[in-house]
Amino acid sequence: MQQNRRKCGIKNEGQIIKNGSHKTKVQLLPYRATKTELRLVRTRFYCKECQSTFNAQTNLVDENCYLSKELKVQIALELAKNTIRKEIANRYFVSDVIVLRVLHTCLKTYHPRFDTLPSVLCFDEYKSMKSCSGKNEFCFYEWADPAINRCIGESSPYFLKTIFP
Incomplete structure (x- = not known):
């Protein structure tokens, strides 16, 4: 060694x-x-x-x-689920403060990326008039550049997947 x-x-x-x-x-x-x-x-x-x-x-x-790395990882995986902190502590024979510390260490390493999404995307679905072909219309635009907007006469999931691949 x-x-x-x-x-x-x-x-x-x-x-x-x-x-x-x-x-x-x-x-x-x-x-x-x-x-x-x-x-x-x-x-x-x-x-x-x-x-x-x-x-x-x-x-x-x-x-x-004194906690093994595997135990900390397992506690972090349990925290990802909708589980009570005291229940996780009882299941792994640790205190709820230790579960909270594991949560804080996970939050320190979490860095979400927002560079691929627009800052604000506004959308609305509303009941259209009888003259339109579909039952509902779907409108969206980007908040930073209101010139980029679009209204779609149909709001079915199949039709929206062609616009938002």
């Missing part, structure tokens, strides 16, 4: 030595509706160059966290 210290940048060139270990618990996904924990023994290292200690890392959990 090659350790890399972030402060001094030394890559295990004799300056990094083992400095004991400590036990941690990592909460995994529930198995058959039972709380599942993995007990890890993490090695602590000491860097002679910068006189600091650090722990061995694993890709199972984030640094300074």
